[in-house]
Structure formats: C-alpha cells, structure tokens
Amino acid sequence: MTTDVEGTGRLSLVRRRFLRSATASACGFCVNQALFPSGALGQSQLKTAAAPAFLIRFDIEFVRIEPGRFLMGSRDDDRAASDNERPQHPVTITKPFYLARHEITQRQWLAVMGESSFTQMRSNPYYDLPGMAQRLNHPDHPATVSWNEAQAFLAMLNQREGNGRYRLPTEAEWEYAARAGTTTAYSFGDDVRELGRHAWYGEDFATGSTHRVGQKQPNPWGLYDVHGNVWEWVQDWFYAGYYARSPTTDPQGPESGSQRVVRGGSWHVTATSWRSAFRRSYDPNYRGISIGFRPVLEIG
Numbered sequence: 001m002t003t004d005v006e007g008t009g010r011l012s013l014v015r016r017r018f019l020r021s022a023t024a025s026a027c028g029f030c031v032n033q034a035l036f037p038s039g040a041l042g043q044s045q046l047k048t049a050a051a052p053a054f055l056i057r058f059d060i061e062f063v064r065i066e067p068g069r070f071l072m073g074s075r076d077d078d079r080a081a082s083d084n085e086r087p088q089h090p091v092t093i094t095k096p097f098y099l100a101r102h103e104i105t106q107r108q109w110l111a112v113m114g115e116s117s118f119t120q121m122r123s124n125p126y127y128d129l130p131g132m133a134q135r136l137n138h139p140d141h142p143a144t145v146s147w148n149e150a151q152a153f154l155a156m157l158n159q160r161e162g163n164g165r166y167r168l169p170t171e172a173e174w175e176y177a178a179r180a181g182t183t184t185a186y187s188f189g190d191d192v193r194e195l196g197r198h199a200w201y202g203e204d205f206a207t208g209s210t211h212r213v214g215q216k217q218p219n220p221w222g223l224y225d226v227h228g229n230v231w232e233w234v235q236d237w238f239y240a241g242y243y244a245r246s247p248t249t250d251p252q253g254p255e256s257g258s259q260r261v262v263r264g265g266s267w268h269v270t271a272t273s274w275r276s277a278f279r280r281s282y283d284p285n286y287r288g289i290s291i292g293f294r295p296v297l298e299i300g
C-alpha cells in the first residue's frame with residue numbers, strides 16, 4: 001500500500017482522486033491509518049530508505065525539495081522591488097525537505113482539526129460583504145487562518161505522528177521552493193502578462209474569492225498556487241532590514257518580532273505583488289480571507 005503513496009514520479013490526477021475518495025474521513029489520523037495500516041509508516045522507513053520524491057500524510061501531498069543554493073531577494077536595480085527585498089544575497093539550503101504541493105484546504109483543515117476553518121470570526125471586515133462567505137467556503141479552497149492557528153494545525157500533525165517534523169517553511173525555504181531554480185520575477189519568467197496562467201490574482205471584493213487549489217499551472221518543481229490564491233504564512237518573524245544581516249546558510253529569520261511573514265500574494269486586488277521575492281507581514285493573530293499556508297515535513 002505504501003508504494004501507492006510514495007514514489008519517484010508524480011501522482012496522476014486519477015490516482016489522487018482515488019486516494020482522496022478511498023481515504024475520506026473526518027479524522028486525519030484515520031486517514032493515515034487507512035493508508036498505512038501497519039502504523040506510522042514513515043519514521044523507520046524514512047530513516048532507512050532514500051526519501052521518495054513525494055508522499056502523502058493526512059491526505060496532504062508533499063513534494064521532496066532537494067538542498068541547494070540560490071539568490072534570495074531582489075537586485076538593487078530592480079525597480080519593482082521593495083527595499084525590504086534587498087540586498088539580494090546567496091542562501092544555501094543544506095537539507096532536503098518535503099513541502100506541501102498545495103495550500104492546505106478547508107477539507108484537510110476539517111479532517112485534522114475537527115471543525116471548519118471558518119468557525120472563528122474573521123479579522124478582515126470584507127468577510128461580511130454580501131456573498132463573500134459563500135464564495136470562500138468550499139472544501140477544496142484554501143483554509144484561511146491565522147499564523148497561530150496554523151501552528152495549532154501543525155502541532156496536531158506532530159502529536160499524531162509523534163515525530164515533531166511538521167512545521168511552516170522558513171522564509172528562505174519558501175522562496176527557494178517558489179523560485180524552483182529560476183532567477184526571474186516569477187517562477188515562470190518576467191512577463192506579468194503570463195501571471196493569469198499561473199495564479200489567481202487581482203480580483204475585486206464584490207465578486208472574487210479564493211479558488212479550488214491546483215487549477216493553475218504549477219511552478220517548475222510541481223508546486224501549485226505559489227503565486228496568488230492565498231498568501232502563505234512562513235515561520236519567520238518579519239524585519240524589513242533582515243537581509244542585510246541574514247546568515248547565508250539555512251537562515252531562520254529574526255529571533256523576535258511582532259509580525260510574521262507572508263509570501264506569494266493572494267486572489268484579491270489589494271495584494272500589490274505576486275513576485276517570488278515579495279515580502280509582507282501580518283500580526284500572527286490576524287485571521288483573514290486571503291492568508292493560508294503550506295506545511296513542511298522534515299526528512300529525519
């Protein structure tokens with residue numbers, strides 16, 4: 001059974017649908033048990049065998065990201081860039097890791113947390129616009145939650161697998177995976193006219209909303225909705241001047257702060273950029289209608 005959910009290639013859409021229907025459950029742990037009836041697959045196998053190119057836990061598909069080196073941020077002569085994206089600096093990611101292929105959906109949130117991601121009041125007043133809640137509330141749309149709520153979700157995964165390997169990506173890991181080896185403004189190049197093929201973006205509040213994940217073109221490493229749909233929380237505190245002092249190896253962000261970083265832009269028009277290097281921040285308690293997350297599963 002485990003060979004069905006791990007491998008060196010990509011899962012076919014048919015296969016993913018089969019897995020989803022075969023493992024549908026209100027309990028994320030039950031999903032895992034269904035997929036791995038002998039218990040928590042993973043810990044021993046991950047230690048003794050080469051980590052596969054992808055795997056599924058809790059009905060979340062993870063893509064293996066190889067270690068490497070990249071230029072983080074934007075060049076000094078990039079007129080589109082904000083000051084907080086400079087200086088561009090080399091960063092080395094020393095360890096492979098898994099990153100969710102999609103933003104966490106409301107269906108996945110419900111399965112793990114046992115309640116809808118929209119149970120709590122929204123920090124964003126636009127949620128109360130006519131029709132907005134109905135447009136946002138769909139099982140395969142992203143869960144829009146606060147940074148602290150994302151931590152609770154990850155703690156639940158860690159509790160259930162008992163290995164402490166689920167977390168948000170660092171800001172450097174996020175940009176490394178989003179760029180996927182590219183040095184251009186977007187993971188598909190520099191031409192903003194191509195953005196609509198890769199991202200849900202720029203919609204108004206009267207008719208727009210999040211969208212079902214995975215409908216646009218993925219980036220070169222097979223990650224969907226890196227640009228747009230929802231902003232994605234990362235682990236780091238935000239500090240505008242951090243790049244001037246950032247370590248060059250596995251940077252973890254500032255040691256303290258008041259806001260957390262979000263990346264990638266979102267579906268609505270007030271997101272001003274969807275570039276790979278663009279940075280923005282929110283209070284970790286902010287629960288909006290356009291910020292979600294995709295988790296990392298560390299390779300032990």
Ligand SMILES: [Ca+2]
Pocket residue numbers: 103225226227228229230231232264265
């Ligand atoms: Ca996104």
